[in-house]
Amino acid sequence: MTLFRSHIKIAHDFWKKILTAGDCAIDATCGNGHDSLFIAELIGPEGKLHCIDVQESAIENTRAELKYLIDMSHFHLGSHEILPPVSPKLIVYNLGYLPGADKSLTTMTNTTLKSVQNALEIIQPGGLISITCYPGHPEGKTEQEALFQFVSEISNIKYIVSTINWVNRPFSPSLIFIESKIN
Numbered sequence: 001m002t003l004f005r006s007h008i009k010i011a012h013d014f015w016k017k018i019l020t021a022g023d024c025a026i027d028a029t030c031g032n033g034h035d036s037l038f039i040a041e042l043i044g045p046e047g048k049l050h051c052i053d054v055q056e057s058a059i060e061n062t063r064a065e066l067k068y069l070i071d072m073s074h075f076h077l078g079s080h081e082i083l084p085p086v087s088p089k090l091i092v093y094n095l096g097y098l099p100g101a102d103k104s105l106t107t108m109t110n111t112t113l114k115s116v117q118n119a120l121e122i123i124q125p126g127g128l129i130s131i132t133c134y135p136g137h138p139e140g141k142t143e144q145e146a147l148f149q150f151v152s153e154i155s156n157i158k159y160i161v162s163t164i165n166w167v168n169r170p171f172s173p174s175l176i177f178i179e180s181k182i183n
């Protein structure tokens with residue numbers, strides 16, 4: 001067992017730290033709903049979870065995954081540049097394409113950047129934007145480079161930004177965390 005466990009486990013540990021029952025959260029790339037379920041269980045039936053994906057099958061899979069937590073969940077079929085008009089505690093991006101599905105339906109640099117810009121406007125003070133990048137495919141590499149550049153220029157008065165990347169494994173997923181400061 002290495003000290004640095006899987007990127008998913010690391011991201012989930014941060015979400016666990018930030019979320020409490022009754023919070024509002026957005027899963028901006030809900031895919032098969034595994035991350036959505038993890039979040040829904042943390043915020044519980046009094047919470048509000050918004051799940052976004054461009055693929056109808058992803059929305060359906062997420063609905064099925066959420067089972068008993070379906071009533072606190074809202075589903076948005078479309079691109080995440082448009083975020084629901086809420087002020088969430090957590091916004092999650094697990095970028096790239098669904099493993100085993102159509103690889104051409106991947107997140108794209110320009111729309112991801114627009115969405116993250118919009119996420120900065122709505123995230124609650126004290127809240128977290130969590131982004132997982134997959135540089136192992138060409139668009140994912142471009143997307144990661146653009147995001148690293150973008151987040152390095154975000155105001156340090158309003159946000160704290162940190163990244164985790166495995167520098168001797170350039171194709172491994174990387175993580176970006178943007179914490180919105182409490183004024």
Ligand SMILES: C[S@@+](CC[C@H](N)C(=O)[O-])C[C@H]1O[C@@H](n2cnc3c(N)ncnc32)[C@H](O)[C@@H]1O
Nearest residue numbers: 029030031032033034035053054079080094107
């Ligand atoms: C790596 S998968 C997400 C996995 C998911 N979080 C889970 O737990 O199963 C990436 C997802 O992003 C979706 N996606 C691609 N472009 C998008 C966009 N512009 N807006 C929202 N979702 C998008 C894909 O359809 C795919 O389902």
